[in-house]
Amino acid sequence: MSALESILKETRSFPPSDDFRQKAAIPGMEAYNALCDQANDQYLSFWGDLARELLTWKKPFSRVLDDSAAPFFKWFDDGELNVSYNCLDRHLPENANKIALIFEADDGAVTRVTYAELHRRVCQFANGLKSLDVQKGDRVVIYMPMVIEAIVAMQACARIGAIHSVVFGGFSAGALRDRVQDAGARVVITANEGLRGGKTVPLKATTDEAMDMGGCESIEHVVVYRRTDSEPVKWTEGRDVWWHQLVDKQPEQCEPAWMNAEDPLFILYTSGSTGKPKGIQHSSAGYLLGAINSFRWVFDYKPNDVYWCTADVGWITGHSYICYGPLGIGATQVIFEGVPTYPDANRFWRMIEQHKVSLFYTAPTAIRSLIKLGAEAPKQFDLSSLRLLGTVGEPINPEAWMWYYEMVGGGRCPIVDTWWQTETGSAMIAPMPGAVPTKPGSCTLPLPGIMADIVDESGAPVEAGKGGFLVIKKPFPSLVRTIWGDPDRFKKTYFPEEFDGKFYLAGDSAHRDENGYFWIMGRIDDVLNVSGHRLGTMEIESALVANPLVAEAAVVGKPHEIKGEAVVAFVVLKGPRPQGDEARKVADNLKQWVAHEIGKIAQPDEIRFGENLPKTRSGKIMRRLLRSLARGEEIVQDVSTLENPQILQQLQESA
Ligand code: 6R9
Numbered sequence: 001m002s003a004l005e006s007i008l009k010e011t012r013s014f015p016p017s018d019d020f021r022q023k024a025a026i027p028g029m030e031a032y033n034a035l036c037d038q039a040n041d042q043y044l045s046f047w048g049d050l051a052r053e054l055l056t057w058k059k060p061f062s063r064v065l066d067d068s069a070a071p072f073f074k075w076f077d078d079g080e081l082n083v084s085y086n087c088l089d090r091h092l093p094e095n096a097n098k099i100a101l102i103f104e105a106d107d108g109a110v111t112r113v114t115y116a117e118l119h120r121r122v123c124q125f126a127n128g129l130k131s132l133d134v135q136k137g138d139r140v141v142i143y144m145p146m147v148i149e150a151i152v153a154m155q156a157c158a159r160i161g162a163i164h165s166v167v168f169g170g171f172s173a174g175a176l177r178d179r180v181q182d183a184g185a186r187v188v189i190t191a192n193e194g195l196r197g198g199k200t201v202p203l204k205a206t207t208d209e210a211m212d213m214g215g216c217e218s219i220e221h222v223v224v225y226r227r228t229d230s231e232p233v234k235w236t237e238g239r240d241v242w243w244h245q246l247v248d249k250q251p252e253q254c255e256p257a258w259m260n261a262e263d264p265l266f267i268l269y270t271s272g273s274t275g276k277p278k279g280i281q282h283s284s285a286g287y288l289l290g291a292i293n294s295f296r297w298v299f300d301y302k303p304n305d306v307y308w309c310t311a312d313v314g315w316i317t318g319h320s321y322i323c324y325g326p327l328g329i330g331a332t333q334v335i336f337e338g339v340p341t342y343p344d345a346n347r348f349w350r351m352i353e354q355h356k357v358s359l360f361y362t363a364p365t366a367i368r369s370l371i372k373l374g375a376e377a378p379k380q381f382d383l384s385s386l387r388l389l390g391t392v393g394e395p396i397n398p399e400a401w402m403w404y405y406e407m408v409g410g411g412r413c414p415i416v417d418t419w420w421q422t423e424t425g426s427a428m429i430a431p432m433p434g435a436v437p438t439k440p441g442s443c444t445l446p447l448p449g450i451m452a453d454i455v456d457e458s459g460a461p462v463e464a465g466k467g468g469f470l471v472i473k474k475p476f477p478s479l480v481r482t483i484w485g486d487p488d489r490f491k492k493t494y495f496p497e498e499f500d501g502k503f504y505l506a507g508d509s510a511h512r513d514e515n516g517y518f519w520i521m522g523r524i525d526d527v528l529n530v531s532g533h534r535l536g537t538m539e540i541e542s543a544l545v546a547n548p549l550v551a552e553a554a555v556v557g558k559p560h561e562i563k564g565e566a567v568v569a570f571v572v573l574k575g576p577r578p579q580g581d582e583a584r585k586v587a588d589n590l591k592q593w594v595a596h597e598i599g600k601i602a603q604p605d606e607i608r609f610g611e612n613l614p615k616t617r618s619g620k621i622m623r624r625l626l627r628s629l630a631r632g633e634e635i636v637q638d639v640s641t642l643e644n645p646q647i648l649q650q651l652q653e654s655a
Contacts, residue, residue, distance in 0.1 A: 010398050014405070015437040016414050020387070024300050024434020032435035035448035046449055047075070047289075047477055054292050054328075055285060056090045057081045058258045065475070071495040071504075072482060073475040074262050075286040082256035083265055083288050084126075084159035087327035088119040089256070099332045102306070102355055103148050106195040106338035113148060115330070118155075121148075121247075123254035126156040128246035132187060132221050136161035136257055139185040139267070142313075143167045143176055143207060145194030146337045149225045149243065150313045153189045154323050158265060158284075161257035165267040165279070168314025169194050169201060171599040173209035175277075179269050181215040182279055183484060188219055189243075191227040197342035204233040211236075261285035267484045268316055270422040271536035272493065273525040279484030280316075280422045283477075287320075288328055290426030290478020294447060295325030298416050298430045299359045299388060306385070308334035308352070309361040315533075316422040317392055320478075321361060325426070340366050345373035349381040349408075360408075361390035365531040367400045368562045378407045388433055390416040393532025394564045395520050401440035419443035419520055421506060422534075423494065425478030428452060429518050442517045450476060452518065454510050459499040462511070467521055470510040471503035479504060526623075528557040528565050533601050540567060540604065543597035547590060549573050554613050554621050555604070558630040566605040568630040569594075570613055570651055577611050577650070587655035606630070610651045615643045626651070 021027050026035065039046040048064040061079030091098070096116040103111045113121070134140060140162045144150035150166075157164040165183045167176050180188065188211075194201035204224055210216060224233065225243040265284045269277040295301055307326055311317035326333045334355050340348050348370065352360060370377070389409050396404075396417055405415055414433035420426060429452055431437075431444040438444060446452040451473040454462050462468040472479075483490040495501045509521045523529065526537040537555040544553035552572040560566035571590065578586050587607040595603040608629075614622045622642065628635055629651050639645045 010439060010441050012398075013437045013439050014414070016434050017412060020300075020414060021434045023302075024432075025296060026300075026432040026435050029435050032432050032445075032448065039449040043449075043474065050293055050449075051076055051079075051285065051289050051477070055081060055289055056086055061261060061285075067475065071475070071491060071501060072487070073479065075283065075477045076261040079261040079285060080258045081261065081285055082159065082161075082259055083284050083324070084122060084155045085256040086288060087155060087158075087324065088115060088122060091115045091330040092119060095330055098330065100327065101148055101151065102332065102334045104334060104336050104338075104351060104355075105147075106198065106342070111148065118152070120252045121152045122155040122159060123252055124247040124250040125152050125243075126159040126254040127250040128223075128243075129156055129162065129187070130160060130254075131246070131250070132223075132241070134160060134162050134187055136259075137263075138162045138187075139165060139183040141165050141167055141176070141180050141183065141185040141188045143169060143171075143188055143190045143203060144225065144313070145169050145191055145196070145201065145203065145227060146312050146318075146335060147191070147225070147227060148335070149191070151323050151327075151335070154266075154313065154319075155327070159254060159256050161259050161263065163264045163266055165269065166314050166319070167269070168312060168599070169203060170314070170601055172596055173206045173213060174597050175599055176206065176210040177213045177215050178277070179279075180210065180219060182269070183267055184218045186218060187221045187223060189223045189225070191225040192233045193228045193230060195228060195337060197339040200228060200230065208234055208236075259284050262481070264481070266319065268319065268422055270316075271527055271534045271539055273527065273536065273538065275536065275538040275542040277536070277539065278486070278489065278493075280480050281482050281484045282425055283481050286477030286479070287425045288324055290424075290476070291320040291325035292328040294426040294430075295321060295331075296329055297432055297447060298418060298427050299361070299390065300433045301329060301331060301359070303330070305331060305358045305387075306334065306356055307331050307359040307361070308336070308355070308357045310336060310340070310348070310363070310366065311361075311392075316425070317361075320426050340370060341373065345370055346377050346381070349378045349383065352383055352386060353381045356385040358385050358387045359390070360386055360388075361392065363393040363532040364391050364396040364400055365394065365563055367391070367396070367404050371400060371403050372562065375403065375407070383408060383410065386410070386413050388416065389413050390418055392418045392420070394529045395522075396441060398440035405440070414438055417441075417443045419518065423480040424472075424476075424506075425480065428472065439517060442513070442519050444517050446518075454512055454518075455499070455503070457498060459503065464512050464514050464516075467509050467511045469524060470506040470508045470518070470520070471499065472506065473503050475504070528555075528567060530557070530560075530565050530567060530601060531563045535567070535602050539598060540569065540594060540602050543594045543602070544569060544571060544590060546597060547593050549575070549586065550590070552613060554623060554626055556623055556627045556630050558627070560605070567602065568606045568608070568626075569604040570608050570610060570626055570629075572610055572612055577609050578655070583609055583655035606654045608651050608654045610647055612644055612647050614639075614645070614647050614651070616641055617643050619643075
């Protein structure tokens with residue numbers, strides 16, 4: 001049975017245990033419905049009250065929402081606050097000695113950092129950035145491994161009002177250059193090397209490569225954290241600064257910069273339908289409110305929880321559910337430098353046991369790969385500290401869900417399948433774990449205050465069981481404010497005219513079942529979801545055609561057992577179509593080329609060569625056909641409009 005079929009047939013339902021429900025913040029469906037009603041009836045005061053309750057303001061706001069320039073919404077916009085103050089300082093009077101971070105390094109070494117210590121480190125680094133003349137509103141790119149200092153760097157930017165843009169450490173020099181250039185960043189913060197799975201990642205060397213590519217002229221300084229003791233890195237005098245020298249002798253206090261609620265907190269690049277990644281710009285107050293509020297609701301957070309999210313800070317999950325939500329509420333969390341399979345596939349289970357993790361949040365792709373490596377493995381560990389499990393990034397197939405529920409959660413932990421996006425900033429659709437019964441494969445029901453719906457092309461709601469576009473019908477505080485430097489693209493992409501510019505269009509298709517539960521079906525645009533990472537097909541195509549051998553390329557996705565989706569590239573070379581060993585050799589080279597151009601996550605799984613691509617008479621590439629070919633399906637579509645139907649046969653073989 002295919003993943004889609006099994007989702008369509010899923011009928012199992014798991015209500016929370018009485019014990020879980022009774023202790024929960026939202027204890028039962030009545031409480032959940034009451035909150036939804038409150039949000040429906042009094043939308044603005046619902047959010048206004050939460051903003052007053054959950055955030056500490058320097059200057060209170062007088063207005064909740066300004067929609068006069070819709071879809072450029074402003075929330076709490078005459079209020080002032082500082083995000084790092086909200087994540088650190090305000091916890092100190094009562095919780096200075098509470099552990100904020102339990103850092104487990106790739107090699108297993110554990111470092112614990114209290115809130116007081118984290119505050120001190122953030123202040124010192126913030127002062128260090130100031131000594132480099134980093135000012136409010138300046139952009140700072142963070143290209144770091146998953147270490148404590150990555151969080152210190154983000155929080156330090158927030159403290160002085162600099163806008164950070166974290167670039168995932170697995171991205172290539174070219175991808176880093178593009179992001180630095182688009183953001184016009186003045187500083188890059190990196191490490192000499194990263195460590196993952198026992199291997200080093202040459203972050204500084206890649207940064208140097210990016211700096212030398214042209215386009216990074218805005219960069220004045222590269223701050224380098226020394227993560228490993230290996231050989232000295234190449235050094236550019238005047239530009240490069242060691243982290244430890246920068247913070248040395250800096251005062252341990254740093255007055256936070258008081259920011260307007262709407263001042264940008266960060267930009268995070270994500271893939272869309274075109275070749276150029278979009279700089280998703282988030283606000284300070286609305287974003288933080290979304291992160292904190294959803295964190296406490298979705299994870300039913302309690303002060304003595306030990307929370308662990310396995311994401312990297314290079315993705316939105318690492319922003320909202322490592323750096324901002326948990327710290328904003330004062331939680332204790334594990335952060336992990338390594339990979340789930342090193343030194344062996346028991347790493348997660350061993351860490352849960354060792355750190356007595358109670359809330360665990362990971363991606364379906366990690367779950368699927370661990371099932372494959374040892375379906376019985378969790379049994380060897382004491383996982384009784386767990387009380388809730390979460391997933392994010394892609395749909396989870398019911399089989400993997402059931403395994404997670406039984407093997408990891410011992411049948412007692414609710415699973416929160418959280419649907420959201422870089423653009424939404426915080427979880428949108430996810431079960432309130434003390435209330436909403438879960439169903440394997442469904443992200444269930446929206447959070448109170450989130451007006452999610454599924455509509456057809458005309459914007460009318462579709463009936464239960466029918467697929468349609470997932471939209472959010474009212475703006476909410478943590479929604480993307482704009483695309484950095486491209487407000488037109490923001491408007492066109494997310495508030496299209498088809499819906500009178502009124503609904504936020506998520507870019508996913510979905511359907512609801514008879515209980516109103518949401519089931520996400522996939523993207524409606526040319527975005528692939530490979531191991532929970534968003535990749536634009538156009539981005540990969542641009543990388544391929546940048547290779548001197550390649551004339552033309554088209555990229556599609558096909559289902560993959562572990563990754564969810566795999567990348568298949570159809571390529572036309574400038575020279576003759578290669579065959580046999582030659583084809584395999586060229587394919588390998590092109591795979592490496594893409595890894596070098598974008599990053600290993602974008603590397604095609606499969607490359608097929610043709611003398612041409614299937615095109616309509618007007619020259620449009622027929623991607624539908626390529627998708628069928630990639631999946632090995634019989635072509636049932638009408639091919640009579642094709643300019644060159646004979647090409648299909650050629651493209652059936654992979655290299
Ligand atoms: C948080 C994050 C967003 C896209 C989104 C959707 C897919 C995320 C999902 C899910 C089904 C879930 N997605 N969570 N699909 N169920 N629980 O992943 O952000 O990297 O921007 O990706 O991921 O397609 O549109 P981002």
